[in-house]
Amino acid sequence: MASSSSYNSPCAACKFLRRKCMPGCIFAPYFPPEEPQKFANVHKIFGASNVTKLLNELPPHQREDAVNSLAYEAEARVRDPVYGCVGAISFLQRQVQRLQKELDAANSDLIHYACSEIPTALPAPPGPSSIQSMAPRQRPIDHYNRRMGNEEGYYEAPGVPYNLPWNDNPSGDNNAGGGASNM
Amino acid sequence: MISGRCAACKYLRRRCPSDCIFSSYFPSSNPQRFACVHRIHGACNVAKMLQQLPAAHLRAEAANSLYYEAQCRTQDPVYGCVGIISSLHQQIHSVESQLAKTKAEIAVLESLALEPAQIQENGVEASFYNFSPEQDKAAGHFNHSTNISYHFM
Numbered sequence: 001m002a003s004s005s006s007y008n009s010p011c012a013a014c015k016f017l018r019r020k021c022m023p024g025c026i027f028a029p030y031f032p033p034e035e036p037q038k039f040a041n042v043h044k045i046f047g048a049s050n051v052t053k054l055l056n057e058l059p060p061h062q063r064e065d066a067v068n069s070l071a072y073e074a075e076a077r078v079r080d081p082v083y084g085c086v087g088a089i090s091f092l093q094r095q096v097q098r099l100q101k102e103l104d105a106a107n108s109d110l111i112h113y114a115c116s117e118i119p120t121a122l123p124a125p126p127g128p129s130s131i132q133s134m135a136p137r138q139r140p141i142d143h144y145n146r147r148m149g150n151e152e153g154y155y156e157a158p159g160v161p162y163n164l165p166w167n168d169n170p171s172g173d174n175n176a177g178g179g180a181s182n183m
Numbered sequence: 184m185i186s187g188r189c190a191a192c193k194y195l196r197r198r199c200p201s202d203c204i205f206s207s208y209f210p211s212s213n214p215q216r217f218a219c220v221h222r223i224h225g226a227c228n229v230a231k232m233l234q235q236l237p238a239a240h241l242r243a244e245a246a247n248s249l250y251y252e253a254q255c256r257t258q259d260p261v262y263g264c265v266g267i268i269s270s271l272h273q274q275i276h277s278v279e280s281q282l283a284k285t286k287a288e289i290a291v292l293e294s295l296a297l298e299p300a301q302i303q304e305n306g307v308e309a310s311f312y313n314f315s316p317e318q319d320k321a322a323g324h325f326n327h328s329t330n331i332s333y334h335f336m
Contacts, residue, residue: 025324026220032251044222044228044231045224045227045228046224047224047225047228049225050222050223050224050225054223054256054260057260058260058261062261065261065262066261066262069261069262069263069265069266070263072232072265073256073263073264073265075251077232077252080243081232081235081236081245082236082244082245083244083245083248084249084252084264085252085264085265086248086251086252086264087248087293088268089264089267089268089271089297092268092271092272092275093271095232095271096271096274096275096278099278099279099282102282103278103281103282103285106268106282106285106286106289107285109289110187110285110288110292111241113292113293113296116296129191138192144300171283
């Protein structure tokens with residue numbers, strides 16, 4: 001965990017805010033003076049008082065992670081003022097969907113090969129047609145879906161609280177910036 | 184024309200001017216939207232972020248994404264959107280692993296499907312190499328290799 005010697009050198013936040021960095025400054029452990037841009041970004045996007053409120057609501061052991069995620073979001077928003085890190089989420093969700101389709105296609109191929117192997121693997125039954133005399137068996141797709149850990153055979157992004165409006169667009173655009181054309 | 188104050192000006196308890204930067208993106212019909220964004224970003228920051236964008240449609244996109252981020256942060260005060268990004272990366276890794284495994288299984292089955300044909304070919308070749316020298320003598324002036332090629336034809 002980064003920490004500044006607040007007695008001698010004010011933290012990046014207090015330097016930015018041009019105030020005395022007091023002992024116990026809530027920003028000091030997370031905004032060292034060597035990283036001025038980190039606080040500058042966070043201040044621009046969230047504001048000092050909002051960050052203070054947010055950190056005060058969290059137990060101390062979670063504050064570093066919170067600051068780092070705020071810094072990440074702030075930097076993403078500075079780089080992409082329209083979408084921020086939502087652009088990255090949109091891009092990653094499309095990537096998941098693309099990979100899922102590819103996995104489904106590969107599983108279909110695998111089932112095809114597996115099914116084409118079955119008649120040669122089984123002994124020839126006495127009946128007129130070896131296929132018709134085959135006993136009903138579990139569908140290979142069920143086996144593979146269980147192996148994937150999803151009975152429906154489709155991954156949904158866990159923890160995504162809301163559907164992005166961009167996901168309604170069937171565009172196959174993989175632009176990481178998530179430009180305006182996504183809508 | 185929107186009559187009355189927008190959700191932002193109602194929340195901030197101020198008059199809503201005709202050129203209010205918020206009014207197009209924070210309608211009075213959805214007060215919770217601005218309240219959520221204000222809690223995380225603050226009105227001044229949101230106004231500055233919207234004002235720096237040159238076009239209305241970009242501001243609309245930005246307002247939507249700010250709202251989404253604010254919702255994520257409200258639900259997860261430690262990680263916000265970053266938690267979702269991390270989760271998606273893990274998901275991508277998992278699906279890629281599954282895909283690689285499935286493709287490897289397909290490759291194995293493909294190679295097994297080819298093997299019977301190869302065995303058959305090898306078996307035919309073996310029968311030629313087992314061609315009896317006595318038969319070769321009976322054929323007369325033809326040597327072993329010639330007979331093999333002859334039978335190939």
